[in-house]
Amino acid sequence: MSGFTSKKRFLDTSMSFSTLITHENPPVYSKSNLLLASRVADDNDGSILPGLPDDVAKYCFALVPRLYLPAMGAVCKKWRSFLKTKEFITVRKLAGLLEEWLLVLTTDSEGKESQWEVLDCLGVKRQLLPPMPGSTKAGFGVVVLNGKLLVMAGYSVIDGTGTASADVYEYDCYLNRYTDISTGWSKLSSMNVARYDFACAEVNDKVYAAGGYGTEGESLSSVEMYDPDTDRWTLIESLRRPRWGCFACGFEGKFYVMGGRSTFTIGNSRLVDVYSTEKHTWCEMKNGRVMVTAHAALGKKLFCMEWKNQRKLSIFNPEDNSWKTVPVPLTGNSSIDFRFGILDGKLLLFSLEEEPGYRTLVYDPDASPGSEWCTSDIKPSARCLCCVTIKA
Secondary structure, three states: OOEOOOOOOOOOHHHOHHHHOOOOOOOOOOHHHHHHHHHHHHHOOOOOOOOOOHHHHHHHHHHOOHHHHHHHHOOOHHHHHHHOOHHHHHHHHHOOOOOEEEEEEEEOOOOOOEEEEEEOOOOOEEEEOOOOOOOOOEOOEEEEEOOEEEEEEEEEEEOOEEEEEEEEEEEEOOOOOOOOHHHOEEEOOOOOOOOEOOEEEEEOOEEEEEOOEOOOOOEOOOEEEEEOOOOEEEEEOOOOOOEEOOEEEEEOOEEEEEOOEEOOOOOEOOOEEEEEOOOOEEEEEOOOOOOEEEEEEEOOEEEEEEOOEEEEEEEEEOOOOEEEEEEOOOOOOOOOOEEEEEEOOEEEEEEOOOOOOOOEEEEOOOOOOOOOEEEEOOOOOOEEEEEEEEEO
């Protein structure tokens, strides 16, 4: 099988993700210049840049190298607010400057220490993110929303006492101040219900979280939705039954909750709870997958792998609610335990078993029949816990 190499290249090396986190010779910003720029931005008639139509000004912002975005965000609230919007990402995409990054949460061999590492579109490790705030947690949720990484809730043990959290933190790759890593993460509004081992996903620019365990270890049926425009979590209609250890994905305005267990089933549940964000109602399907060890949404399909058969991919098509399976080849990697990543429209299977000379398996859903699989040297530096893709 042929090797996998991304065709993407950076337009400007100064725009790399690593410059957001650390830089040997960071640019020096004059306090007086920032104050002057702030006065200019705040004293105009409401436009982003005086004398320019907003659409032109926004395009100018999109052309600014990443290196200088944190300083621009510090000029005034108006600039910072625009840099945090999905519109800014859209304008960068139109300008041909949108980049793709893999954020991989890795852990050491003993499973005690974890860290986020950043891989560029070629799979090259660029840098580490600052440590996640607060105590070490398990069972937390991870979602990418408008080019930002959200880490929410989870379970932690403090002074021998276990507790569920409702805290939500955001890492903004545009506005992170690399001169002070303590400001890399920002705290958002807390969830209404502290929970862990729950399902979460982004649907139509909002985050949905469902089920899990609560503060007393009770199974939950509550569901809530986060709106980034208001920074508020709102409780919505609950699941029909408590559910935990589940996962979720979003397609075409629908929030799908699969896997895990529920109080109305013996063993693992094959039921799929589907929430319509348009009708604000739940419905149910009975053809889900059980004991899912890895999952990822790619394009308009869900890819997952079940514990009972880890040499086959199960692919869900939400258009007709159908499944199909694809055998996983042994060539290049005989592992039976994977975590998934998405890069350049392809599915990456990161092995959890360190084999000498192993290569990452890559599945291309758009390739011609018989040539969907190849291998790649792209892989994290340590055992992968989870992986998300950011386009920004």
